[in-house]
Amino acid sequence: MIKKSRSLAKAFSWRIFASCITVIVVWSVTGDLKMGSTVGVVDFALKLIAYYGHERIWANVKWGRGEQNPQVHLDAS
Numbered sequence: 053m054i055k056k057s058r059s060l061a062k063a064f065s066w067r068i069f070a071s072c073i074t075v076i077v078v079w080s081v082t083g084d085l086k087m088g089s090t091v092g093v094v095d096f097a098l099k100l101i102a103y104y105g106h107e108r109i110w111a112n113v114k115w116g117r118g119e120q121n122p123q124v125h126l127d128a129s
Contacts (some may be wrong), residue, residue: 059107071096
């Protein structure tokens with residue numbers, strides 16, 4: 053099972069990267085850094101929540117993971 057803290061860390065790191073791209077795109081299109089920053093902050097918050105939820109759903113989907121082989125431990129005593 054994938055830990056919730058891992059999903060949150062992944063969501064947070066991705067949102068930093070992706071929101072920086074959003075700021076640059078909006079700033080480039082509008083020429084307004086304040087507008088780009090505002091859109092970037094809103095984008096970061098909304099999509100962080102959405103990505104985390106998406107990640108948690110997929111953490112529970114077994115499809116595509118392959119077979120899980122339980123480890124057998126033999127007691128030597």
